Structure formats: C-alpha cells, structure tokens
Amino acid sequence: MREHIETVRHYHEVTKHHPRHYARGPGQLDWSTQPDPFRRYAGAPLYKLELHSDTDGPGYDAIWTRGQIQPSPVDQHSISQFFLDSLALSAWKQAGGSSWSLRVNPSAGNLHPTEGYLVCGAIDGFCNEPMVAHYAPKEHLLERRMAIPPALWQRFITSLPHGAMLIGLTSIHWRSSWKYGERSYRYVHLDLGHALAAVRFAAAGLGWGTCLLDQISTMEVAQILGITDPAGVEPEAAGCLLLVTPGGACHPVQGRDGGVLAEMATLPREGRADRLSSSRVEWPLMEEVAEASLKPSDCPSYPRSMHPDSGATMPMRNLALRTIIHQRRxxxxxxxxxxxxxxxxxxxxxxxxxxxxxxxxxxxxxxxxxxxxxxxxxxxxxxxxxxxxxxxxxxxxxxxxxxxxxxxxxxxxxxxxxxxxxxxxxxxxxxxxxxxxxxxxxxxxxxxxxxxxxxxxxxxxxxxxxxxxxxxxxxxxxxxxxxxxxxxxxxxxxxxxxxxxxxxxxxxxxxxxxxxxxxxxxxxxxxxxxxxxxxxxxxxxx
CATH class of the missing domain: 3.40.109.10 (NADH Oxidase)
Structure with missing residues (x-):
C-alpha cells in the first residue's frame, strides 16, 4: 500500500506545470493518429433509443431537494431520456469546412476518454433479458456486450434495491494522452467526475436515486463491464459503477458475492471493439499511476458522512432542467x-x-x-x-x-x-x-x-x-x-x-x-x- 502511495506522490509531483517548464507531453500534435472520440462494437446486437426529449420535464431547482420529482417508470422512453441527459451529444459546431460535436458531459480538449455502460435486468418493451450494453452517443443507441442469464442476474441483484440498474464508466487513456501526455491521467479522471455528475443529474430529473457502488474492486468493475481483454485495440480502464435506483433514494450497498462476479467475468462477449487510432504513444508514468491507483477488494469502509441542514431554502426559479443541461457549453x-x-x-x-x-x-x-x-x-x-x-x-x-x-x-x-x-x-x-x-x-x-x-x-x-x-x-x-x-x-x-x-x-x-x-x-x-x-x-x- 505504501509503495502505491509513493507512486501517486511521485506522479503528482512530476506532472505539475511550472512557469519555466510544463509536464511532459507530446510537444506537437500528430493529427494523423488522433483517436476517434466514438467507440463502436461491430456485430453487437443494437437497442435503439428514442431521440424525443421531454423538454417540459422537471424544473432545475426541483432536483436539489429529495422527493420533489415523482419517479418515472423504467421503460424505453425513460432509458432514452436518461442517456440523452447524461452522455449524449448536445450539439454540433461548424466553422468553415470543419465540424465537431459537443456532449452533455464536458471533456478536457473535447477529447472524451469516458465511455458509458448500462447493466440492467429485462425491461418491458425494450430488452427481453438482463444485459451489459455499451452506449454509443453519436448514434444514441445501446450495443449489447453481454447477455446475462436470468438466474445469474437474480443472484447478482440480491443485495440491491428492487429494480436497480448500474451505470459503468470507463476511460480510454490514449484519447487524452494523445494531446496532454503524462498529465492526462488527471484530466481523464476529472472528465470521469463530470460524466458521473451528468449521470447523477439525469437520474435526478427522472426522480431516480444514484450513488457510487464503491465496495467492489476496480478489477471487478472491469469484469462486470466486460472490458478486461482489449483484443488488440486501445484498452479501456475501469472507472466506477453507479447504482441507479428508480424507486428514489439511493444508499450505499454493503457486501458482494465474489462467486457471482467470477461467473459474470466468464460470460461471452458480443461485438468487437473498433480501433480508434492507427498507432499510439505509450506513457509509462501514466500507466504506473493507473496501476497504483486501482482499488483492491479489501479496503477500509468510509465512515458515515453526516451532512448539516442547508439553513434557508433556495428559491424555486422558472428554469427547465433539460434546457439547462443541453445548453451547457x-x-x-x-x-x-x-x-x-x-x-x-x-x-x-x-x-x-x-x-x-x-x-x-x-x-x-x-x-x-x-x-x-x-x-x-x-x-x-x-x-x-x-x-x-x-x-x-x-x-x-x-x-x-x-x-x-x-x-x-x-x-x-x-x-x-x-x-x-x-x-x-x-x-x-x-x-x-x-x-x-x-x-x-x-x-x-x-x-x-x-x-x-x-x-x-x-x-x-x-x-x-x-x-x-x-x-x-x-x-x-x-x-x-x-x-x-x-x-x-x-x-x-x-x-x-x-x-x-x-x-x-x-x-x-x-x-x-x-x-x-x-x-x-x-x-x-x-x-x-x-x-x-x-x-x-x-x-x-x-
């Protein structure tokens, strides 16, 4: 443990910017190897999502107080709305002969190393069996990566609230290090924090609760999401799992079934990840800190956090949540x-x-x-x-x-x-x-x-x-x-x-x-x- 902390300290010190010299980076950008910001899984079964957004949805200020928004049922419409409000595109920009996309979740340099996944049970009218699916923001659809046997899914959700789903967030380091070099590990996780918050806001707009499922290891997150084997393309690093509870309030879950997680790791993968770049540069220091920062399975639990009352209430303004989310720039x-x-x-x-x-x-x-x-x-x-x-x-x-x-x-x-x-x-x-x-x-x-x-x-x-x-x-x-x-x-x-x-x-x-x-x-x-x-x-x- 101490050696891992020393690795992090060293990384943080070495990647500081100074007026006379900056953290080590590529020096100049190789535009021929710029990674594609959109990953797809060729051959994976597709689940189309609706593009229509409920712009007349809840007020922005209503999401800040628990119980203000009636929970939406889990169906194709609400799942579609959830991804539209969290990880989807928010606009395209055009200048001269160039165009580029923007997303609801911001990213340093608009490089978007973060990928999103849905882990859910069967949803009436949408998916007939439990699955792990990758979200493709450019097309606004889900690609099934693993079908989960119903019996295994029931064992998996034993300790979870009724109707719970999981959202997985991962990072493709190369998308960020292509421009920012060694310091990019910091930016990758700032981006993940923005995406995590975007997921939280989107869920709150549907009356759903969200909390970090943080009692499992980083490797177990990778196993659940099916990203342990990059199969020759740019690897994805596991970030976190968010527990989404459509019934409202979300509370941290204790305990896990290692046997269930081991079985999920053996499920067959569907689809093949595409290559994002013709070649990539390795940044060993970044990979060292990534390895040192992996969360093991035997970690101390957090003490219960007690938050004080907010005091005076905040005004309820006439502001639509989804307008605020999608106009963010x-x-x-x-x-x-x-x-x-x-x-x-x-x-x-x-x-x-x-x-x-x-x-x-x-x-x-x-x-x-x-x-x-x-x-x-x-x-x-x-x-x-x-x-x-x-x-x-x-x-x-x-x-x-x-x-x-x-x-x-x-x-x-x-x-x-x-x-x-x-x-x-x-x-x-x-x-x-x-x-x-x-x-x-x-x-x-x-x-x-x-x-x-x-x-x-x-x-x-x-x-x-x-x-x-x-x-x-x-x-x-x-x-x-x-x-x-x-x-x-x-x-x-x-x-x-x-x-x-x-x-x-x-x-x-x-x-x-x-x-x-x-x-x-x-x-x-x-x-x-x-x-x-x-x-x-x-x-x-x-």
Whole structure:
C-alpha cells in the first residue's frame, strides 16, 4: 500500500506545470493518429433509443431537494431520456469546412476518454433479458456486450434495491494522452467526475436515486463491464459503477458475492471493439499511476458522512432542467467587464456543499475532501480578493493551520448561515489568478475563478492510493455543478486543467503535499465566436 502511495506522490509531483517548464507531453500534435472520440462494437446486437426529449420535464431547482420529482417508470422512453441527459451529444459546431460535436458531459480538449455502460435486468418493451450494453452517443443507441442469464442476474441483484440498474464508466487513456501526455491521467479522471455528475443529474430529473457502488474492486468493475481483454485495440480502464435506483433514494450497498462476479467475468462477449487510432504513444508514468491507483477488494469502509441542514431554502426559479443541461457549453472567452449579484454567487457556492436532502451531491459515500479557493473579481456587493469555501466544517482548523497564518479568515458580508466561506486576502486578484492559470485570460476576465484544493495526504493515508482518482471525480462533479449553476443565472463556465500547481500552493501558504490543487474553474459572461455555427445534436433534433 505504501509503495502505491509513493507512486501517486511521485506522479503528482512530476506532472505539475511550472512557469519555466510544463509536464511532459507530446510537444506537437500528430493529427494523423488522433483517436476517434466514438467507440463502436461491430456485430453487437443494437437497442435503439428514442431521440424525443421531454423538454417540459422537471424544473432545475426541483432536483436539489429529495422527493420533489415523482419517479418515472423504467421503460424505453425513460432509458432514452436518461442517456440523452447524461452522455449524449448536445450539439454540433461548424466553422468553415470543419465540424465537431459537443456532449452533455464536458471533456478536457473535447477529447472524451469516458465511455458509458448500462447493466440492467429485462425491461418491458425494450430488452427481453438482463444485459451489459455499451452506449454509443453519436448514434444514441445501446450495443449489447453481454447477455446475462436470468438466474445469474437474480443472484447478482440480491443485495440491491428492487429494480436497480448500474451505470459503468470507463476511460480510454490514449484519447487524452494523445494531446496532454503524462498529465492526462488527471484530466481523464476529472472528465470521469463530470460524466458521473451528468449521470447523477439525469437520474435526478427522472426522480431516480444514484450513488457510487464503491465496495467492489476496480478489477471487478472491469469484469462486470466486460472490458478486461482489449483484443488488440486501445484498452479501456475501469472507472466506477453507479447504482441507479428508480424507486428514489439511493444508499450505499454493503457486501458482494465474489462467486457471482467470477461467473459474470466468464460470460461471452458480443461485438468487437473498433480501433480508434492507427498507432499510439505509450506513457509509462501514466500507466504506473493507473496501476497504483486501482482499488483492491479489501479496503477500509468510509465512515458515515453526516451532512448539516442547508439553513434557508433556495428559491424555486422558472428554469427547465433539460434546457439547462443541453445548453451547457464551455466558454472560450469572457468579456472581462460583466459582474454578478452577490446573492447569485452565494447561491452557486451553496450548491457545491452537500446538505441533508441535497440530491445531486449525495453520490459519494465519503465526506467532502475538496475545498474551493475563490478569486472574486466582479461580484456586486462583495470586495475583490481571495476567499476560501471550506466544504467540510470539520476541516476548518486543519486548513487554517496548513495555510498562511497571516490570512484574515473574515466572514464576508451577507454570507448565508451554513456556508463556510471566509475571506483570506483583500485586493485585486485578476493578474495573479491569470498568472497561476498558465496566463489564461479566462481566469481574470470572469466574475470569479477558483482552485479546487484536495485533502490529498489524508485521503490516501486513511484509505489508499485509490483515492487519488476519486479526488479528481469529486472535483469533476463540482465542476459540473458550477457549469449548470452558471447557466441557471445566465452566465457560462469554463474548466481549466492548465495551471501552475505550486504557484497556487505558494499563494495559499501550503507547504508539502498535504493539500494539493487539482482543478481550476471560471464563471463569467461568455463572448461567442460569430464564425462558429451551432447545429442540432441529432438529424431529427430541432
């Protein structure tokens, strides 16, 4: 276990960006080997999904409180809607002679290493037997990879809630490392966190519960999804399984039947994965950290996480959930002048903190391990400066001792009860925020930007090296929340994976590796490029 933690520490240190040198990458892009962002399984039985979306579905704010949305029945229509709202295409973009797709789940560089799978029982009018199926977002359909004998399925779901399904998420590392090299392992798992959150939001819109099924090993996830043998093509790395409960609330499941999992691993595969690239470059350091971060089967369980009450209720705005989900975009530029109301800023931050009954953030079984260092630039009624949102109040004192002892730690004006936001520094932070974010103007031209500071050493010491990707999942989930919250107030978000790690640590006064910067994000008023045309996601859509 200790050697795996050391491998992760080494990887994280080596893949930091610095002002004078960046983490090792390809140097220049070989466009002839760019991986196809869409994987298909030739010869696999196909299950078509409906393209019609219920745009008059639930309100966006309704999903944030448990019990506000009546659970939808599980059928072809709801399964179709679920994938449309989570892992499907959201639009095509066109400029000159080039076109490219966008998805509901964002990805660093729009490279999309994440693949999605459905593991379900027989569904009336859709599939006649239990199966494992791969989701093909370009065509919006499912490809059956394994048929599961009904008797085996019954044994598999013995400990699961009635009617439960599983969503599997995997990663094709080469799609990301083609552009980003060694640092791409971080981006792969940030992307997986975004996809995980997108699945969570889609399920909540149907009144379904979702939680991470995290008591099984990474290898067992691979066996269930049938991805253990790449058969000569680019391999997929198992990420996670999400338990989806159409009956509503979802709770972590204890125990597993190793015999059932072993039998599932022997089921015949259907379809053959296509090759995504003519050749690929190996990045040994990335594969080393991937191996060290695999979750074994004998892991300590998480202590029960108790979330406080949210205090004042949030307003129910006239916002359609699916409109927000499908209009989400990553801003390329911000106008550098627009501000936002303080109430909207506080409301967005409140949505990043789990509370009792808060549905979308209840997906992880562990207490929050990521905190937000916020550069406030243009928030009306709030002074410019550096702030810190402590997402777990139990870690307040540890963070204070780990950071610059000269920080103010003052309570901002009008801050709602229950929101652990403090002001550390007062003053214009735009130039500093931009410098830290690899001199990207997006970090200074928005209303605010932030860095996600993870409790890295404690997470690995308490559990193991396998928490390293999970911390990135938590960051990705927070990024997805901020994306949707930005859309809900008429702004736009932008995730940023390029930043100078240790410059951020130096600003905060962090020494050593106890707390580490894992992700940056900006919210502001976007500037659209008039040369780019937006087209419907699917031919018959719109």
């Amino acid at each position: 990553s801003a390329l530029d911000f106008d550098g002048s627009s501000g936002m109301p303080r109430s909207s800023f506080y409301g967005m931050l409140r949505r990043t903190v789990p509370h009792a009954g808060s549905t979308p953030l209840a997906v992880f079984p562990w207490a929050p391990m990521v905190h937000l260092a916020v550069f406030v630039h243009r928030v009306e009624g709030l002074g410019s400066g550096l702030y810190l949102l402590v997402r777990d109040p139990n870690q307040h004192q540890r963070l204070r001792l780990a950071m610059n002892l000269a920080f103010e730690w003052g309570r901002p004006p009008g801050c709602p009860d229950g929101l652990g936001l403090v002001q550390l520094l007062t003053g214009d932070m735009r130039k500093l925020a931009m410098q830290i974010a690899c001199v990207q103007a997006s970090a200074s031209d928005g209303c605010f930007s932030l860095a996600m500071i993870a409790d890295l050493e404690k997470a690995m010491d308490n559990y193991g090296a396998w928490m390293y990707p999970r911390l990135h999942w938590e960051c990705g989930l927070l990024g997805q929340v901020l994306y949707l919250e930005a859309e809900a107030v008429g702004l736009r978000g932008c995730g940023m994976g390029c930043y100078y790690d240790d410059l951020m640590h130096e600003l905060l006064g962090i020494k050593g590796s106890e707390f580490q910067d894992l992700y940056h994000f900006t919210v502001g008023r976007a500037v659209d490029d008039p040369r780019i045309t937006t087209l419907p996601a699917y031919p018959n859509d719109g």
